[in-house]
Amino acid sequence: MADETSRWGFETRAIHAGQEPDPRTGSVIVPIYATSTFAQDGVGGVREGGYEYSRSANPTRTALEQALAALEGGKHGLAFASGLAASDVALRSMTRPGDHVILGNDAYGGTFRLLDKVLTQWGVEYTSVDLSDLTATRAALRPTTKVIWSETPTNPLLGIADIAALAAVAAEGGAKLVIDNTFATPYLQSPLGLGADVVLHSTTKYLGGHSDVVGGALITSDDDLRDKFAFLRNAAGAVPSPFDAWLVLRGAKTLALRMERHSDNAERIVEALLNHPKVTKVYYPGLPEHPGHEVAAKQMRRFGGMVSFSVAGGEEAALAVAARTKLFILAESLGGIESLIEHPGKMTHASTTGSPLQIAGDILRLSVGIEDGTDLVNDLLKALD
Numbered sequence: 250m251a252d253e254t255s256r257w258g259f260e261t262r263a264i265h266a267g268q269e270p271d272p273r274t275g276s277v278i279v280p281i282y283a284t285s286t287f288a289q290d291g292v293g294g295v296r297e298g299g300y301e302y303s304r305s306a307n308p309t310r311t312a313l314e315q316a317l318a319a320l321e322g323g324k325h326g327l328a329f330a331s332g333l334a335a336s337d338v339a340l341r342s343m344t345r346p347g348d349h350v351i352l353g354n355d356a357y358g359g360t361f362r363l364l365d366k367v368l369t370q371w372g373v374e375y376t377s378v379d380l381s382d383l384t385a386t387r388a389a390l391r392p393t394t395k396v397i398w399s400e401t402p403t404n405p406l407l408g409i410a411d412i413a414a415l416a417a418v419a420a421e422g423g424a425k426l427v428i429d430n431t432f433a434t435p436y437l438q439s440p441l442g443l444g445a446d447v448v449l450h451s452t453t454k455y456l457g458g459h460s461d462v463v464g465g466a467l468i469t470s471d472d473d474l475r476d477k478f479a480f481l482r483n484a485a486g487a488v489p490s491p492f493d494a495w496l497v498l499r500g501a502k503t504l505a506l507r508m509e510r511h512s513d514n515a516e517r518i519v520e521a522l523l524n525h526p527k528v529t530k531v532y533y534p535g536l537p538e539h540p541g542h543e544v545a546a547k548q549m550r551r552f553g554g555m556v557s558f559s560v561a562g563g564e565e566a567a568l569a570v571a572a573r574t575k576l577f578i579l580a581e582s583l584g585g586i587e588s589l590i591e592h593p594g595k596m597t598h599a600s601t602t603g604s605p606l607q608i609a610g611d612i613l614r615l616s617v618g619i620e621d622g623t624d625l626v627n628d629l630l631k632a633l634d
Contacts, residue, residue, distance in 0.1 A: 260506075266318075282308045283492065287302070313495075320436075321430070321441055322435075327467045329487050338481045340363070342474070347373075348373055349375065350375040350397075352375050352398050353380045353398065354378055354379050354380075355408050356400055356404065358599065365600075381408060387421070395425065397415060397424050399426065404614075405608060407555060408541060409541025413443045420444075427447040438548060443548060452497045454582065456501050511554025512554055514588075514618070515556050516552075517626055519531055519533045527561045527633050529561050530559040532612075533552065534549070535551075554616065558613060558615075566611070567610065567612065570613060571592050573631070577628055581596050586619050588620060589615070591613070
């Protein structure tokens with residue numbers, strides 16, 4: 250089945266990988282196995298699948314993990330209770346006290362907080378670097394560097410890193426390359442195929458797609474890393490419930506269709522913002538003038554549904570725009586069917602204040618949904634005007 254799955258198109262994998270009809274009832278949708286434990290036929294006599302306790306494994310979660318692995322072109326998928334739970338397990342599995350991590354200088358505030366406020370207390374060191382600058386990245390390598398952690402596109406400035414080139418730098422330094430693929434999704438970008446060792450997702454976002462679930466995932470083809478991740482996940486217990494796994498599995502089925510609409514609408518929003526006198530800069534890798542455009546065009550199918558922009562008049566003006574939208578809901582998170590607007594400096598990235606990763610106060614971030622594109626453009630223009 251694994252070999253056959255690899256030959257399927259993306260949309261087919263999203264609907265069928267790991268999701269065969271239930272052998273007992275014929276249900277075409279994977280059941281929600283809402284159980285904490287499984288009967289054994291004698292001590293140690295676990296039944297088909299080897300299930301014994303749902304923290305260790307659950308059939309609904311297994312189906313999701315197989316689907317995620319297939320979508321990312323990886324060998325192993327592991328689901329978690331949140332994206333940060335996945336990040337925590339990845340970092341603690343790959344580092345020890347005294348080790349060093351290279352982090353992009355534009356990164357999700359939660360990842361920065363995890364490294365800066367939690368793992369440093371455990372003795373892990375980190376350096377923030379512009380990962381689009383390979384010379385600077387290479388210069389940041391130390392003998393103790395174990396991980397290069399990159400988002401591409403980045404959150405919230407939509408910076409682009411060359412995954413294949415970063416993979417080469419990581420290999421030179423004996424480090425592992427982790428790509429947070431949350432913004433791009435496996436539909437738009439395949440980091441493992443470009444040399445990354447691990448792909449991370451907040452499945453809360455585009456994979457779940459409906460703003461009704463919190464989850465995370467790690468995907469890798471490295472057997473040793475998979476074993477380390479699985480051991481720590483089981484030992485620490487940061488697992489999703491069967492229902493949460495089912496919700497992400499359901500959302501992933503329509504990922505391809507949604508990402509096309511997200512991208513269509515984002516392109517219309519970008520076009521409208523570029524011509525507006527109250528917008529001083531638009532951050533979107535689909536723009537030819539974007540410094541990472543050529544790399545993004547090479548490694549991405551399309552440029553996605555995330556857009557950031559700077560508002561003339563500074564932070565006060567930006568906050569006023571965010572307060573005036575009607576269809577763009579003022580809220581954290583991203584990747585759902587509905588459009589969201591947020592002020593990163595005071596919301597998702599508040600933890601970076603005072604650090605090299607601090608976000609300017611005039612910047613707003615949009616998660617462009619799948620509503621009518623004309624309605625979204627009009628809503629944003631009214632808020633700006």
